[in-house]
Structure formats: C-alpha cells, structure tokens
Amino acid sequence: KVLPMKDLRGIGFLLTSNTQGKLRDFLDQLAAIPKDIVIFGGAADTYANEASYVDTEQARVFDRKTASDKGILAILFRGEELNLFVSSHLGWKALSSEAVITEMKSHTDICTLNQEPTVETYKKYLGISSGKDFFSYAIPFLLMLHRDGRDIARVPTRCFPDGSMRFGADFDVGEKVRLGYGDPNAMFRAAKKSQGEMREFSPEGILLFSCIVRRMYLRDDVNQELSLCDALAPTAGFYTYGELERFSGHERVNSMNGASVAIGFREGKSYLRSIPLEDYEKARLEEPFDERISMVKVLANFISVMAEELEDANRKLAYLADIDRLTELLNRGAGEQILKRELKYLQATNGKFSAIMGDIDFFKKINDTYGHEKGDDVLRQVAKLLKSQVRVNDYVSRWGGEEFIILLPNCPIEKALELAERIRAKIESTIVLPNGQHVTMSFGVANAKQGDDMDRFYESLDRVLYESKANGRNRVTVTEHR
Numbered sequence: 195k196v197l198p199m200k201d202l203r204g205i206g207f208l209l210t211s212n213t214q215g216k217l218r219d220f221l222d223q224l225a226a227i228p229k230d231i232v233i234f235g236g237a238a239d240t241y242a243n244e245a246s247y248v249d250t251e252q253a254r255v256f257d258r259k260t261a262s263d264k265g266i267l268a269i270l271f272r273g274e275e276l277n278l279f280v281s282s283h284l285g286w287k288a289l290s291s292e293a294v295i296t297e298m299k300s301h302t303d304i305c306t307l308n309q310e311p312t313v314e315t316y317k318k319y320l321g322i323s324s325g326k327d328f329f330s331y332a333i334p335f336l337l338m339l340h341r342d343g344r345d346i347a348r349v350p351t352r353c354f355p356d357g358s359m360r361f362g363a364d365f366d367v368g369e370k371v372r373l374g375y376g377d378p379n380a381m382f383r384a385a386k387k388s389q390g391e392m393r394e395f396s397p398e399g400i401l402l403f404s405c406i407v408r409r410m411y412l413r414d415d416v417n418q419e420l421s422l423c424d425a426l427a428p429t430a431g432f433y434t435y436g437e438l439e440r441f442s443g444h445e446r447v448n449s450m451n452g453a454s455v456a457i458g459f460r461e462g463k464s465y466l467r468s469i470p471l472e473d474y475e476k477a478r479l480e481e482p483f484d485e486r487i488s489m490v491k492v493l494a495n496f497i498s499v500m501a502e503e504l505e506d507a508n509r510k511l512a513y514l515a516d517i518d519r520l521t522e523l524l525n526r527g528a529g530e531q532i533l534k535r536e537l538k539y540l541q542a543t544n545g546k547f548s549a550i551m552g553d554i555d556f557f558k559k560i561n562d563t564y565g566h567e568k569g570d571d572v573l574r575q576v577a578k579l580l581k582s583q584v585r586v587n588d589y590v591s592r593w594g595g596e597e598f599i600i601l602l603p604n605c606p607i608e609k610a611l612e613l614a615e616r617i618r619a620k621i622e623s624t625i626v627l628p629n630g631q632h633v634t635m636s637f638g639v640a641n642a643k644q645g646d647d648m649d650r651f652y653e654s655l656d657r658v659l660y661e662s663k664a665n666g667r668n669r670v671t672v673t674e675h676r
Contacts, residue, residue: 204271204278206401206457207235210253211435212264217449218301218364220266221438225445232271232278233447234457235438236403236431253435275461279395282439282455283388285381286336286347290319290373301364303354307371311357316350319373324353334411336452337361338374342444347374349407349451362436363449376411376452382419388456389422397458402431404454409433423456518592520570521577529591529599534648536603541644548610548641549651550600551659552580552617555634555667557596564628572633575625583617599655607641607672614639614670622668634668641673 205227209217224233238253252263271278293315297305304312317323322331329350336347348371352360365371392400400423409416423429437450516528524532533549540547554560554576561569573596580590580598589601602610614637625633638659642651658671665671 199270199272201272201274201276202231202270203273203276204232204234204457206269206271207233207438208255208267208269209235209237210255210263210265211237211239212252213237213266217436221364221447221449224440224447229440229443229445232280232457233438233440234280234403234455236434236455237436237438238432239406239435271459273461277395277460277462277464279392279397279458279460280439280442280455281388281391281395281458282437282450282453283381283384284345284347284450284453285377285384286338286345286374286452287377287380288338288345288372289335289375290315292370292372295365295367295369295371298365298367299358301366302362303358303360304365305356305358312359313353313357315373324355324357328353333407334376336374336376336407337371339365339369339371341448342441342446344441344448346448346450347452349405362451378412378415381408381412385419385422385454388454389426392423392456392458393426394464395458395460396464397427397460399459400427400429400431401457401459402429402454403434403437403456404431405437405450405452406433406435407452408454419454427458521573521592523577523581523598524589524591526591526593529589529593529601530648532589532591532601533599533651536601537642537646537648537651539603540642540646544644546604546606546641548602548605548607548639549655550602550610550614550617550637550639551593551655552598552600552614552635552637553659553663554596555636555663560627560633568628572625572627576621576633576635579620579624580617583613583620607639610639610641611670611672618668618670636662636667637670638662639670639672 213220227233238255240253254261254263255265255267256262257267293307295304295307296309299305306312307315313324316328316332316335320331320335322328332350336349338345338347340346346363348361348363348365350359351362354360402420402423404416404420408419412419420429437453437455438447439450439453439455440447516524518525536547539545554572557569557572560572573592576598577590577592580600584590584600584602587603588605591599591601593599600613602613618635618637622632622634627633636659638655638657638661640651640655640658646654654673658673662669662671
C-alpha cells in the first residue's frame with residue numbers, strides 16, 4: 195500500500211515480541227518491495243524475566259492514536275537527497291556438527307533435529323537439559339543457519355515437555371543448523387569491520403538495534419562495541435528482542451537474533467565528514483574485559499582451534515571415504531551416490547544426462563605379462579587422461595578393477611559420444627606398453643530417460659559396453675535411444 199511512493203529510500207519497522215510467532219507471513223509480503231528500498235527493524239520486549247523471556251508485562255508500539263502489544267509500526271524514510279546504509283554483524287561461531295530440521299510445529303517451534311527431540315542437541319553438546327535454569331545456560335548458545343549468503347542466528351526462548359523448542363525467529367523444515375557459541379573476539383572483530391564500512395558511508399546520524407542477548411552475554415563490555423558507532427555520528431537506538439534486515443541485493447527480509455544492526459543516514463553526497471581514521475582507531479575496545487569475558491575469550495579461542503582441526507580431520511576422512519587410493523578418482527560408492535542424485539534430479543527437471551563406461555582391453559594379460567606394478571601404472575595413466583578430458587562439473591569414477599565410468603550432467607548423448615571417441619583415440623595413441631604395444635579401451639555410451647533408476651540405467655550402460663567388447667574391442671557403442 196505504500197508503493198509506489200516518490201523518493202522512498204527505506205522502511206523501518208518497530209514491533210513487539212508478541213508478533214514474532216506470526217512475523218514470517220508478514221516478512222514474506224515485504225519481498226515484493228523493490229530491492230533498492232532499504233528495509234530494517236527491531237522488536238522490543240520488557241525483558242522482565244531474563245531467564246526465560248516469559249513476561250508479565252508486555253512491550254507496546256504506539257503512534258499518536260493507538261498502542262498495541264501485537265502491533266507493527268512502519269516508518270517511511272523519504273527524501274530526494276536521503277541516503278541510507280545498513281551494516282550488521284553477529285560474532286557467533288559454529289560449534290556443533292550440522293543437523294537437519296526434520297519436524298516443526300510452526301515457523302519458530304522445532305520439534306526434531308535429525309529425527310531427535312531438539313533439546314537433545316543441547317544435552318549432547320552442552321550437557322544441559324530442560325529445567326528451571328535451562329535458559330540461563332542456553333541463551334549464549336544460539337542455533338545458526340545460512341541464508342542469502344550470511345550466517346544468522348536464533349536464540350532459544352522456550353523448551354516444551356516433549357523436547358521441542360521455540361526460538362526467537364523462523365526456520366524451515368529441511369534447513370541445516372548448527373549450535374553456535376558467543377566468541378567475544380569474533381564479536382568485536384565483526385563490530386570493527388562493520389563500523390569501518392559505516393565510516394566510509396560517512397553518516398550524519400545512526401540508528402542502532404543491538405540484540406538484548408549481546409547485552410546479557412557481554413554485560414558492560416557491550417558498550418565498547420556500541421562506542422564505535424558513537425565515534426562516527428550521533429547515535430540512537432535500543433536493545434532488541436529480534437532484528438530485521440534485508441541483505442543487500444536480496445528480496446527477502448530476514449528476521450535475526452543475536453545481531454547488531456546499524457542504519458546510517460545521510461543527506462547528499464558521501465564525504466568523510468566523520469572523525470579522522472586515526473581518531474576512530476583510538477575509539478576501539480581500549481578498556482580491558484572483565485575476568486569472565488577474559489576467560490570466555492581464552493576458551494573461545496581454544497574451541498575455534500579445536501573446531502578447525504576437527505573440520506580438517508572430517509574433510510580428510512570424507513576425502514578418503516570417497517576417493518580410490520590408486521587412481522585418486524571417485525570410488526564406486528561415491529560414483530553410485532552421484533549417479534542416484536543426478537537421475538533423481540533428471541526426473542524432476544526433465545533435463546539431459548549421459549554417461550560413459552569404459553573397460554581397459556586385455557588388462558589381465560597386462561598384469562600377467564608385466565606384473566601388477568605395471569598394471570597399476572596403466573590404471574593411473576588412464577585415470578589421469580580421463581580427468582583431463584572432462585568438464586569441471588563432470589564426474590569420473592573407478593567402478594572396479596579396470597572399469598571406469600564418466601557421469602555427464604546436462605549433456606546430450608551426441609556430445610557424450612564425441613567425448614568417448616576422443617578419449618578412446620587418445621588412450622590408444624598415448625599409453626604404450628614396454629613391448630611397444632598400445633593400450634586400448636572399449637566404451638559404452640548411454641543417456642538416461644524418464645523413469646530410469648540406477649539399476650535400469652546401469653544395465654543399459656553395461657549392455658553397450660559388452661557389445662563393444664564382443665565386437666572386437668577398442669571401439670565405442672552407443673544406446674539406440676537418443
């Protein structure tokens with residue numbers, strides 16, 4: 195209803211905690227507003243009970259005529275010379291392994307993660323369970339997810355007897371989440387980067403929404419973070435129960451927790467009217483942390499290093515699980531998983547998918563004549579040549595023994611046939627045995643069609659490879675279905 199409106203530059207929303215449960219539907223409507231309109235906001239609460247966010251008093255939004263504990267107030271910022279800039283930061287870092295949301299009651303209530311009650315994640319990683327003091331321990335440990343290229347967080351607000359939990363903003367079934375922890379080092383590094391961006395905008399005024407969780411966690415040290423804005427321009431704002439921001443270049447307006455959102459206002463062109471950079475640098479985090487935060491910093495650094503080492507170990511294990519040691523191609527297990535995935539995608543999109551299966555001719559004779567060491571060398575040479583001929587989004591797998599398969603997403607069978615012929619010719623011309631004899635390979639080429647599962651598609655691929663072997667080897671046979 196507010197659009198089109200001349201010189202509209204931004205929309206700010208003020209809302210209450212009572213709107214959070216139904217906020218998702220409202221935010222979905224905002225996606226229709228042109229992307230060049232800056233959208234931001236913050237929710238208020240009375241915070242009467244910090245341990246659980248269950249209040250006996252309600253925050254309200256109001257204008258000159260009405261007040262409501264379930265209202266949303268929109269403020270339109272207009273002006274031909276008006277410029278707005280939003281900069282936000284988080285500072286929570288992932289702690290646990292990834293989990294998938296498998297069941298929800300509503301957009302804010304998660305029943306299960308990985309088919310287990312949500313509270314079990316907090317029991318497993320933190321050793322805390324539902325009870326009187328649950329939120330005193332749980333609030334610094336937010337659930338993190340990734341949307342629109344950014345990490346965002348969700349604060350737990352309620353735990354139910356069935357193990358489900360309510361959070362301060364929305365999720366979707368199927369989204370991947372990780373338990374996160376508040377890292378003071380990361381918070382202040384992010385704050386410095388965020389306000390450095392704000393300085394380049396050279397604001398004349400700043401509106402600041404900082405999540406109450408930051409205040410509860412950092413206590414008085416949060417003022418050091420906020421002081422970075424004070425050093426740039428006159429600043430106003432409040433501690434929020436939730437923050438809103440449309441990330442640059444995206445349509446969706448995201449609801450966030452645990453974040454600090456700064457909105458800079460300026461009329462006219464940008465020039466660095468704010469304090470000099472050297473003075474701005476002096477404004478940063480000069481006061482020492484209290485002992486509690488100092489200890490958290492040490493532990494956070496320890497956790498970060500351990501998490502990085504664990505992630506690196508997991509990556510190496512995943513690599514070893516999927517890679518054939520001899521050829522460094524995908525092994526059969528990984529190849530089968532990719533084939534199943536691509537066939538499933540094909541059924542959903544009605545696209546094109548082809549594959550090539552190859553078998554080294556008379557390989558047993560090579561092993562018997564020259565030994566397994568030479569046989570292994572031939573396998574490695576073939577693998578290297580196969581990888582050199584495919585596109586970056588193709589997959590090459592050692593299927594077993596001297597058999598290989600090349601999976602070709604979004605590839606018509608005519609192109610797959612050309613590739614197989616080119617590979618066949620290169621192998622024959624470049625891989626030579628000690629007696630001067632050239633190594634050759636036989637190939638079968640097939641394309642998938644609607645209704646094919648892995649077994650059916652593999653059967654057609656294996657059949658045309660067998661035809662190549664039966665008809666003299668060192669040749670390519672293609673399925674009749676084009």
